[in-house]
Amino acid sequence: xxxxxxxxxxxxxxxxxxxxxxxxxxxxxxxxxxxxxxxxxxxxxxxxxxxxxxxxxxxxxxxxxxxxxxxxxxxxxxxxxxxxxxxxxxxxxxxxxxxxxxxxxxxxxxxxxxxxxxxxxxxxxxxxxxxxxxxxxxxxxxxxxxxxxxxxxxxxxxxxxxxxxxxxxxxxxxxxxxxxxxxxxxxxxxxxxxxxxxxxxxxxxxxxxxxxxxxxxxxxxxxxxxxxxxxxxxxxxxxxxxxxxxxxxxxxxxxxxxxxxxxxxxxxxxxxxxxxxxxxxxxxxxxxxxxxxxxxxxxxxxxxxxxxxxxxxxxxxxxxxxxxxxxxxxxxxxxxxxxxxxxxxxxxxxxxxxxxxxxxxxxxxxxxxxxxxxxxxxxxxxxxxxxxxxxxxxxxxxxxxxxxxxxxxxxxxxxxxxxxxxxxxxxxxxxxxxxxxxxxxxxxxxxxxxxxxxxxxxxxxxxxxxxxxxxxxxxxxxxxxxxxxxxxxxxxxxxxxxxxxxxxxxxxxxxxxxxxxxxxxxxxxxxxxxxxxxxxxxxxxxxxxxxxxxxxxxxxxxxxxxxxxxxxxxxxxxxxxxxxxxxxxx
DNA sequence: GCCGTTTTCGGCCCGACTGTTTTCAGTCG
Numbered sequence: 070x071x072x073x074x075x076x077x078x079x080x081x082x083x084x085x086x087x088x089x090x091x092x093x094x095x096x097x098x099x100x101x102x103x104x105x106x107x108x109x110x111x112x113x114x115x116x117x118x119x120x121x122x123x124x125x126x127x128x129x130x131x132x133x134x135x136x137x138x139x140x141x142x143x144x145x146x147x148x149x150x151x152x153x154x155x156x157x158x159x160x161x162x163x164x165x166x167x168x169x170x171x172x173x174x175x176x177x178x179x180x181x182x183x184x185x186x187x188x189x190x191x192x193x194x195x196x197x198x199x200x201x202x203x204x205x206x207x208x209x210x211x212x213x214x215x216x217x218x219x220x221x222x223x224x225x226x227x228x229x230x231x232x233x234x235x236x237x238x239x240x241x242x243x244x245x246x247x248x249x250x251x252x253x254x255x256x257x258x259x260x261x262x263x264x265x266x267x268x269x270x271x272x273x274x275x276x277x278x279x280x281x282x283x284x285x286x287x288x289x290x291x292x293x294x295x296x297x298x299x300x301x302x303x304x305x306x307x308x309x310x311x312x313x314x315x316x317x318x319x320x321x322x323x324x325x326x327x328x329x330x331x332x333x334x335x336x337x338x339x340x341x342x343x344x345x346x347x348x349x350x351x352x353x354x355x356x357x358x359x360x361x362x363x364x365x366x367x368x369x370x371x372x373x374x375x376x377x378x379x380x381x382x383x384x385x386x387x388x389x390x391x392x393x394x395x396x397x398x399x400x401x402x403x404x405x406x407x408x409x410x411x412x413x414x415x416x417x418x419x420x421x422x423x424x425x426x427x428x429x430x431x432x433x434x435x436x437x438x439x440x441x442x443x444x445x446x447x448x449x450x451x452x453x454x455x456x457x458x459x460x461x462x463x464x465x466x467x468x469x470x471x472x473x474x475x476x477x478x479x480x481x482x483x484x485x486x487x488x489x490x491x492x493x494x495x496x497x498x499x500x501x502x503x504x505x506x507x508x509x510x511x512x513x514x515x516x517x518x519x520x521x522x523x524x525x526x527x528x529x530x531x532x533x534x535x536x537x538x539x540x541x542x543x544x545x546x547x548x549x550x551x552x553x554x555x556x557x558x559x560x561x562x563x564x565x566x567x568x569x570x571x572x573x574x575x576x577x578x579x580x581x582x583x584x585x586x587x588x589x590x591x592x593x594x595x596x597x598x599x600x601x602x603x604x605x606x607x608x609x610x611x612x613x614x615x616x617x618x619x620x621x622x623x624x625x626x627x628x629x630x631x632x633x634x635x636x637x638x639x640x641x642x643x644x645x646x647x648x649x650x651x652x653x654x655x
Numbered sequence: 656g657c658c659g660t661t662t663t664c665g666g667c668c669c670g671a672c673t674g675t676t677t678t679c680a681g682t683c684g
Contacts, residue, residue: 094667098656130657168673170682205675255684268684294672301672301683311684313671326669331684338668343661349669 070140072113076106078146079136084161085152087171101128104332106137108393110601111570114141157184167215168208176203190216214291218307225263226308227559229589229626234308235267238286242312245282247273250320254327258387260629262559262592266309268327276314283312319351322370325377326350332392333385340380340396353379383411388632393600416632417611419625421644424453427498427521427552427584427612428621432477433458434466436617439477439493440484445618446491453492453647455612456481457521460508462500469497471513478516492647494518498552503527505541507548514547519654521584523552524565532566539572543581549655550610551576553586553593561590569598577607580655582642585611587627588620599634608653610642 070078083099105128106113116123123134140146156178163174163186177183180201183192189212192198198209235253242251248271252258255268273279280300284292293301293309301311315323326334327350341348347356352370357363369375374384382399389395398412429435430442437445439456446454458477459468469477478495485493496519500508507514507522514520522542530538543551554572555564576583583602586593591614594602602609611627613620631641638644645653 092656095656097667101657128657132656168682172681203674203676203681207674211673266684296672299671299684327684329684331668335668342668347669351670 070114070144072106072109075113075137075140076103078140078149079103079106079133081158081161082146082149082152084164084171085149085156085158088156088160088164088175089152090172090175098128098130098133102133104392105129108597110597110604113137117141159185162186163189166212166219168211169215173203176201186216186219218303225265225560227589228257228260228262228264228629229623231257231264231267231308234288234304234306238267238269238288238310241286242269242271242279242283245271245273245279247275247278249273249317252324254324255329258328259330259390260388260633262589262595262630266311269310269312270320270323270327271312271314272317272320273314274316279314280312313350315350317371318367319370321372321374321376322348322352323350325373328387328390330391333390333396336392336396337380340382344380346379348376348380352376383413385413386416386632388416388629389413389635391633393635414635414637417628417636417638417641417644419628421638421641422451422611422624422628423646424451424455424492424643424650425613425615425621425624426455426494426496426519426550426610426643427457427586428455428615429458429498430456432456432473432480433463433468434616439480440487441618442615442621443484443488443491443493445621447488449621451491453494453650455494455496455519455521457496457498457519460497460499462502462508463525468500468508471510474509474513496521498523500525501538501542503530503538505538507542507545511547514545517547518651519549520547521550521552522548524554524556528556528562528565530565532568535565535567536571539567540575543572543575543579548579548581550582550584552584552612553591553614554583555593555595555598557593557595558590559592564593569601573598573602573605573607577602577605580608582608582610582654585609585627585631587611587613587623587625587630589623589626592626592630596630596634599631599636603634603636603640608642609636609640612643 079099080103083096086096105126117138123129123137136146160174160178163169164171181192183189193209193213198204198212199206239251250272252270254270257264257267271279277297280295283300284295288304289302290305291303293303299313303309313327338348345356347354347365352367353376354365355368356365369379377384381401383401385395385399401411402409425446428442430437430439459466461468461470481493481495495517497509497517498521501522501524502508557564583594585599599609611631613623615621642650642654
């Protein structure tokens with residue numbers, strides 16, 4: 070079993086235990102193990118094979134290690150099957166419906182033998198749910214609405230799509246009477262590639278007035294709940310928006326809390342408890358040792374920096390708040406007043422980038438001419454840029470053969486003469502053919518300043534074969550950059566199967582860079598692969614793969630993603646000035 | 656079930672809103 074399958078199985082155990090009303094800390098132990106496994110870049114089977122103790126991993130103890138060993142060896146987990154003998158697996162899906170949790174799912178099963186969403190819908194429509202103890206008319210209606218939404222909107226929206234909705238919403242909210250501050254928190258602020266819902270945080274002396282103004286927005290289709298400090302609504306687009314209001318002295322604490330992630334917050338709060346403190350969305354409080362129940366003395370919470378400082382930490386950029394070691398890295402040696410620095414990385418910023426290394430023109434499937442692309446890049450202050458049209462195997466994009474490529478070089482020379490303000494590099498996005506050879510003759514490859522290679526076909530090859538194919542392509546001495554390596558499209562196409570560990574290791578040895586494609590549909594490589602690339606010393610480029618001038622602005626999504634992978638300017642090739650770049654790039 | 660610069664036992668993050676079980680459990684984030 071691969072890591073993803075192992076994680077899924079343990080997750081299922083956690084869900085089933087939850088329905089069984091097991092010890093909540095035991096359930097949490099399973100979920101912690103799942104997280105550890107999901108973020109593990111090396112296959113657990115390989116660790117086991119090498120005789121490495123799994124218990125060295127955080128959250129993996131004797132029991133989990135033995136579960137994992139069993140799964141690796143037999144491909145299944147007896148304990149999970151045992152639990153499934155007591156209740157159907159489909160109860161887990163019930164539990165995912167809004168207003169249905171583990172307790173209610175169990176009750177539905179015990180009382181009415183309901184185990185699927187379909188059964189539940191039929192029972193609710195027949196009015197049989199309202200009669201179950203603990204349920205009522207309102208819950209029955211909520212369940213029906215929840216089933217509807219569940220079917221309508223099960224996938225998370227792309228960050229870029231959500232931005233289109235959030236911006237006007239913010240503009241509206243800024244007109245609220247008495248509003249002092251407003252921020253988007255949640256996974257949007259952490260710049261995750263997809264967003265499940267929007268968390269808004271407002272500061273106001275009279276929060277009720279802000280809530281009222283918010284609820285008057287025309288896009289709101291349904292109000293899920295509303296109180297003086299919280300409101301939750303569903304927009305016509307299906308997106309859920311939560312607004313919370315806090316007093317000014319709680320702004321920082323609330324922003325930390327609502328930005329998350331949940332795991333980051335848990336660790337932060339645990340750190341507070343170890344220091345006799347308590348962190349909530351209202352602030353950091355000193356716990357009274359004689360009366361742990363009392364509210365305690367408020368000591369911080371106005372700004373995020375104050376909250377982190379109260380537990381001896383430097384402020385952590387939101388993109389890093391995933392409990393991936395950022396809390397440990399943010400420790401300020403000697404405490405907050407020691408004047409020492411934390412080990413947090415200096416994350417890449419868009420201003421660090423000196424050029425865009427992947428874009429198309431009307432020579433293949435781009436919408437703008439070379440000169441228009443050049444002017445647009447120059448307007449963005451870039452020192453250099455790359456023209457990289459498709460190769461002939463991608464006929465549908467009007468890919469170039471050797472003859473047309475030579476013709477293109479003539480045009481590039483002319484544009485170069487007219488635009489001395491920017492360096493224009495000759496390139497091509499060359500298809501990796503099925504056998505790993507490249508879709509352009511060697512002498513033409515040698516005439517390019519930069520050679521990009523990409524997978525655009527045969528995404529379905531088995532892992533071993535796909536890995537071989539890619540390795541062969543990487544070995545070609547002219548290759549500079551491996552673009553959108555997994556070829557995934559978020560919510561639409563899963564990436565190819567290949568052994569990323571092997572591929573990135575070889576790329577690092579050969580000096581081939583890997584692309585972080587900034588297109589919000591791609592964001593390929595993904596965060597965990599980028600972290601692996603960094604660990605292996607493999608260079609990364611952040612490019613837009615633009616097919617029209619305005620797509621050059623997609624670069625910021627790539628930067629967001631790089632920041633989530635802890636990348637610093639030194640990890641990124643296109644932070645280098647032109648002279649250094651041409652020396653470094655293969 | 657996991658973990659340990661106060662611990663190998665006794666802890667393990669915090670609060671708002673809703674609906675229903677009239678005093679609070681369940682859900683959610």
